[in-house]
Amino acid sequence: MHSVAYLIRKDILLVYRYVLIVIPFLLYMAWAETGTLLVYVTFPAVVMLVTSCTLDMQNNSQRFTASLPVSRAQIVWSKYFSILAFTLVGLAFAAVLQLLSMMLNVETVAFGLPEVGMVLMLNLLVTSIFLPLYFWLGPKGMQIVRTVFIMLIAIGSAVVGTMLKDYDIMQHGIFGGAGSAGLQLSLAVISILILLFLSVLLSLKLYARQDI
Amino acid sequence: MNAATLEGVSKRYDSFKIEDISFPIRKGYVTGLIGPNGAGKSTLIRMIMQMVKPDAGHVELFGSKLENEATGMRERIGYVSDENVFYDHLTLKRMTNILAPFYRNWETDTFRDYLERFELPENKKIKDLSKGMKMKFSLAVALSHSAELLIMDEPTAGLDPVFRRELLDLLADQLQDDQRSILFSSHITSDLDRIADYIVFVNKGKLIFNETKDEVLERHVLVKGGNELLDPDIRPLFAGLRETGVGFEGLMTDRVEAERIFGSVALIEQPTLEEVVYFTVKGKGGLVHA
Numbered sequence: 370m371h372s373v374a375y376l377i378r379k380d381i382l383l384v385y386r387y388v389l390i391v392i393p394f395l396l397y398m399a400w401a402e403t404g405t406l407l408v409y410v411t412f413p414a415v416v417m418l419v420t421s422c423t424l425d426m427q428n429n430s431q432r433f434t435a436s437l438p439v440s441r442a443q444i445v446w447s448k449y450f451s452i453l454a455f456t457l458v459g460l461a462f463a464a465v466l467q468l469l470s471m472m473l474n475v476e477t478v479a480f481g482l483p484e485v486g487m488v489l490m491l492n493l494l495v496t497s498i499f500l501p502l503y504f505w506l507g508p509k510g511m512q513i514v515r516t517v518f519i520m521l522i523a524i525g526s527a528v529v530g531t532m533l534k535d536y537d538i539m540q541h542g543i544f545g546g547a548g549s550a551g552l553q554l555s556l557a558v559i560s561i562l563i564l565l566f567l568s569v570l571l572s573l574k575l576y577a578r579q580d581i
Numbered sequence: 582m583n584a585a586t587l588e589g590v591s592k593r594y595d596s597f598k599i600e601d602i603s604f605p606i607r608k609g610y611v612t613g614l615i616g617p618n619g620a621g622k623s624t625l626i627r628m629i630m631q632m633v634k635p636d637a638g639h640v641e642l643f644g645s646k647l648e649n650e651a652t653g654m655r656e657r658i659g660y661v662s663d664e665n666v667f668y669d670h671l672t673l674k675r676m677t678n679i680l681a682p683f684y685r686n687w688e689t690d691t692f693r694d695y696l697e698r699f700e701l702p703e704n705k706k707i708k709d710l711s712k713g714m715k716m717k718f719s720l721a722v723a724l725s726h727s728a729e730l731l732i733m734d735e736p737t738a739g740l741d742p743v744f745r746r747e748l749l750d751l752l753a754d755q756l757q758d759d760q761r762s763i764l765f766s767s768h769i770t771s772d773l774d775r776i777a778d779y780i781v782f783v784n785k786g787k788l789i790f791n792e793t794k795d796e797v798l799e800r801h802v803l804v805k806g807g808n809e810l811l812d813p814d815i816r817p818l819f820a821g822l823r824e825t826g827v828g829f830e831g832l833m834t835d836r837v838e839a840e841r842i843f844g845s846v847a848l849i850e851q852p853t854l855e856e857v858v859y860f861t862v863k864g865k866g867g868l869v870h871a
Contacts, residue, residue: 372652372683379679383668424668433666435632437683438656581632 372439376447377454379434380421387420388413388458394523395466406480409466410459410488415495415522417455419515422448422500426508435581445504445572449565452496456489494561495522497568504575582644584608584730584762585629590638592624599624599786601638606730609759611752613777613794614766615854617862621786622766623663626734629764630660643729656684659723663734663766665715669708673701673718684726695721699744712739720748724755731755731763737772745769749776770854780854784862794854801857802839804831806847815842821860832860 391413425431434444467480495518502514583605592599599621606612606629614622627633629640631650640647642654667676673696681687696703699717707715716739723731731752737745749772755761767773773780773794780797782789790797804819807828816822818838819831832852833839839849852860 375682378682382675382679383671386670424670428669429662429664429666430668432627432632432662432664433668433680436630436655436658436660436662436666437680438652438654439683440650440652442650443652578634580634581627 372437372443373447373450376434376439376444377451380417380447380451381454381458383424384417384420388417391416395462406463406484406488407491409463410456411491411495412459412522413462414452414455414459414492415499416519417458418448418452418496419499419518421451422503423511423515426511431507431581441576442573445500445569445576448500448503448572449496449569452492453489456492459488460485490558490561493565497561497564501568501571501575504572504579507579582608583641584643585764586641587625587628588639588641590625590628590635590640592628592633592636597621597786599635602783602786602788603638604781604788604791606762606764607779608762609756610778611756611763611765611776612779612781613773614764614781614783615768615770615773615858616783616789617858618768619785620783622783623734625783626732626764626766629732630655630658656686656726657729659726659728659731661716661719661723661731661733661736663738665707665712665719667707667715667718670706672704672706673710674703676707676718677703677722680722686727688725688727692721692725695724713741713744716740717744724751729761731761731765733763733765735766735768737767737769745772752776770858774854782858782861789861797854797857798851800834800836801852802833802836803850803852803856803860804833804839804843804847805829805850806843810843810847818842819860821863823860823863830860832857 395409395413425434435441463480499514499518503511506514585606586604588603589601590599590603591601597619602621602625604612614625616622624633628635629642631640631647642651643657645651645654647654668679671679677692681689681692695701699714699721701710701714701718701721707718710718716736720733720736723733737748740748752763752765753776755763765773765777777794779792780794781791782797792800801820805828808824811822811824811829818833820834822829822831843849
């Protein structure tokens with residue numbers, strides 16, 4: 370298990386400087402009062418995940434991880450666990466922004482347990498789609514996937530976040546009736562967890578047979 | 582016990598294949614892996630590292646057949662790739678900080694000694710290092726976690742002659758206790774002349790020979806003579822032949838046979854390892870205009 374922790378640590382050390390690039394964007398969103406928790410957490414977390422995968426692909430660095438005394442399964446698991454670490458980084462960043470907004474008397478974003486849960490679910494959803502593609506495509510084709518993913522997350526998190534801000538999903542659910550909100554959310558959470566499970570299985574299988 | 586053994590390994594790609602190759606890496610010795618570009622050397626090395634899975638055959642490491650992942654065994658291997666595998670944008674210090682915790686036997690003092698010896702600046706980014714310096718860093722890492730088997734894919738590529746010589750001495754030092762083994766692939770046959778105990782020669786994905794270096798050099802002979810000595814019966818006896826307007830040079834794999842046929846009419850010399858490789862790869866090609 371400690372090898373997985375070292376792999377996550379590796380990913381954090383690899384990408385932390387790249388997060389500096391998204392900070393001006395997030396500060397602008399906060400200043401313009403258009404930011405939401407999705408923007409502040411999901412965007413940097415996914416950028417970090419995608420960047421760490423890209424860096425592994427460049428310069429044959431996959432061979433570096435493959436030469437370490439870690440199994441391929443541990444490498445796969447570490448990528449899935451990384452998103453949790455990156456989400457924590459995003460949450461810490463959002464908390465700092467929240468604090469600054471309160472001090473400057475700027476409108477703050479909703480930052481409760483339901484919102485954090487929703488952000489976490491969204492990050493797991495994105496990870497479940499992205500990582501099998503990463504382990505399947507390898508260096509070929511990843512350039513395009515990476516660009517598409519970052520664009521989708523940048524635009525998607527802003528749009529979805531604004532929609533959710535205007536429309537209280539906790540009260541009304543996604544498809545109407547107030548009474549069905551809880552059921553809809555539960556179904557969404559279960560669906561994402563099933564998708565995550567299948568995604569891990571697929572990634573383990575794909576990476577196990579890949580030549581590096 | 583061998584440090585590693587490849588047993589009948591095969592691998593097929595679209596435009597290249599490795600066919601039924603077997604050879605051991607004997608404990609306490611240096612095994613030199615030679616062959617031209619694209620011969621399959623790196624693929625064989627990556628099979629030992631479990632980066633490439635053979636389609637057929639298997640690899641044994643430290644006496645155990647590799648069926649599942651030999652994660653723990655990789656702790657006992659020091660690997661030097663033919664290309665930089667480290668993260669370009671990191672400094673050597675940060676890169677070391679990332680990799681050291683993975684090895685239970687990481688020796689910080691030994692590593693620092695190598696950094697000093699190789700004059701590697703810790704605060705420099707990997708992308709700003711020369712190819713030789715990247716290789717030196719890779720060597721420092723491979724030699725700093727008590728690896729029993731050093732697997733080096735073209736480690737002398739990009740190194741200046743002075744450091745190449747130093748490296749070979751350093752590797753010879755590593756074998757003092759007979760516990761370490763080295764697999765050393767190289768195009769630079771003079772390096773293997775200097776250090777290797779065994780030579781494994783692969784060409785076009787096939788094993789040409791696997792012998793002690795002395796056997797290789799004793800068995801092969803280089804015959805030099807006039808073109809009038811070559812006739813359709815004689816030509817097939819050569820493993821490789823180079824003809825010019827003034828004569829021929831040919832490699833034969835049977836010294837006794839060579840002396841019987843050419844003893845009094847041609848010059849018979851002991852070839853260098855480079856000549857063995859050159860003539861074997863060249864085969865019985867056409868006329869060379871000299």
